[in-house]
Amino acid sequence: MSLFVQKFGGTSVANLERIRNVAKRVAKTYDRGNDVVVVVSAMAGTTDSLIKMAEEVTESPSKRELDMLLATGEQTSAALLAMTLQSMGYKAVSFLGHQAEVCTDRAFGNARILEIGAGRIKEAIGKKKIVVLAGFQGADPNGDITTLGRGGSDTSAVAIAVAICADVCEIYTDVDGIYTADPNICEKARKIKEISYDEMLNMASLGAKVLQIRSVGFAKKYNIPVHVRSSFSEEEGTMVVNEDSGMEQLVVSGVTHNKDEARITLKKVPDQPGIAAKIFDPIADAGIMVDMIIQNTRAGGQTDLTFTVPKKDYKQALEIEQKVAKEIEAEEVWGDPNIAKVSVIGVGMKNHSGVASIMFHTLAKENINIIMISTSEIRISCIVEEKYTELAVRVLHTAFGLDSDT
């Protein structure tokens, strides 16, 4: 007998028929003698149409009122799922964020969970009820309704799993797990059976599609196993677990790519203390996130500085730096939006040297030029020309022994 948290996304509860399927799935787990807390998102499309309605009212709706509005989406699906379970003869009860004491900060629209009381959830479980929790929402210390940002129901699920000491948090989604690479561009991609929290965190571009990254941080902190699996099949998906949990440690677990960045280079920047702040402060002030930064020192007290920004912010960032360049008397500013970031990720990397070397050789063999490199303990990322993205992913996937036929 275990305590399960099962989270179902918007497509899984898109209509009453699908809600019935979710109820059957939940009931099956319950019938095996387990306790179940279900976390639901809003029915697919609901959140978007609520946002659209708010935008018809005003271009910039107040975030507090927008959260008040958006929270109705999960409230609706939670009530409907509880009713469905009851109609099948199960004792079920729905709770909203504030009723489950999901306490957040006051960052409306992107609130962070401070703590979860879950007193009423525990009480209901004690009475062998199936609990349905409205995901995505909480309440701040004033009792105002907050939402946790897109994909926030994943965080709700992991957080509630922590609060009630669940054995596992299952995230049901429309894909059947995490893959070693995007199957759309790498047909030899395999589903990963087990992956560590840290690898998952580093797989943002692959992972974000199926699991909100913030929820992974939460799961890691409290060591809650997260099972990412399909709501349309019974097949096992991918377990996201602690790396010490005895999982097989591959050197490289996956290859990811990201075409959403652009790079900007300032040439011949005077190499003086404080120069980096002059370059990056205006970018930060504009709310633009910088990802990679590299600096090549030239002779004669000058340096070239290259960094990447999200493609959508490319033009604005370029304009900002053109002004900055004049002020700091850099020689030239230029940029390139046609780049991609290809990364290999694996906790095994820590104990294996030579991963970078294999990566560089593999790309070189295909004449793929590496424009920038950045590394972390368990990840190596290379910026390459965008047109080589798919090729780079495929050859790296083969080179690190990830192909499904190996």
Added chain:
Amino acid sequence: MSLFVQKFGGTSVANLERIRNVAKRVAKTYDRGNDVVVVVSAMAGTTDSLIKMAEEVTESPSKRELDMLLATGEQTSAALLAMTLQSMGYKAVSFLGHQAEVCTDRAFGNARILEIGAGRIKEAIGKKKIVVLAGFQGADPNGDITTLGRGGSDTSAVAIAVAICADVCEIYTDVDGIYTADPNICEKARKIKEISYDEMLNMASLGAKVLQIRSVGFAKKYNIPVHVRSSFSEEEGTMVVNEDSGMEQLVVSGVTHNKDEARITLKKVPDQPGIAAKIFDPIADAGIMVDMIIQNTRAGGQTDLTFTVPKKDYKQALEIEQKVAKEIEAEEVWGDPNIAKVSVIGVGMKNHSGVASIMFHTLAKENINIIMISTSEIRISCIVEEKYTELAVRVLHTAFGLDSDT
């Protein structure tokens, strides 16, 4: 400078354009230097479509979960109205039932308000904010969401007016006030300027269309003036006030009619102690409300007993009484669904004799037979054949000097 509560029903907030009109109306009151708390219903049609969705899930949805579902309707309109006011440059904030501490009992679907804290509402008013309260909803002592029954937003409005000591509670609706009779059948009907709480309570059939009767009881108890008026015009509507408030006391203030009842008669019932319980207990057990009861004692220890029930429950009540009649050895049971109740209402009646006499003579003059009579301190009701309803209303309206040209 006054403190206004303004309640807008579902048709007044049916779409974003109408919500904008409501916002303008509210803003106008605010701009005159007043404080305003707005109470909103769900956008017209929302509650019905939510109920329909629940009924698709199950024939008998749990009332707790149904309330959880229905409460989203008012949450949506409250958030949208607050956003609209903000977009017009006003400081506005929305609150849900539980946030305004609208504490109710646990009678889901038809909860009664036990008390209202309204701490956050008072605080917001203190900051000169326009408060938008989601009507129709509250929370029970466990924090479960409850709803107040159809028309419950009227009760929300009056109750919040009491809690914050408002000067007046304005109920905006799609009619422009209370009339001396239904204008559809009595073209000389006049709009009433002022009416007492008690008269309003006795005008159920006329009044229920524009104002939830329960809210009138609340207003009376706490002496809150209620102004029933149109959301589509600036015209004054009808003030529902304390009868001691110096209003002109007409002998009769209005004539109402009700075609929703049917009568059942048990003939030659043995006149024994406890017999009434035997007749009415099974009716009560079936959840059927009995309105009027009359009893005519015959010679020989027998009695005829006649009572009225809602027309929709007529068949069921008749079947019940047929069984009862056998048990108690009554001679015969028969019923008639083709009846109507015509009533004259007026606080002035208390101090004027002869009202009944005028009523009976007026009906007799038109050959309208009176089948049953019941009276209260400020009301006389006669059951007549249904076909005479309109004629009866018109001649009584004239007889008591209510016609608009008099």
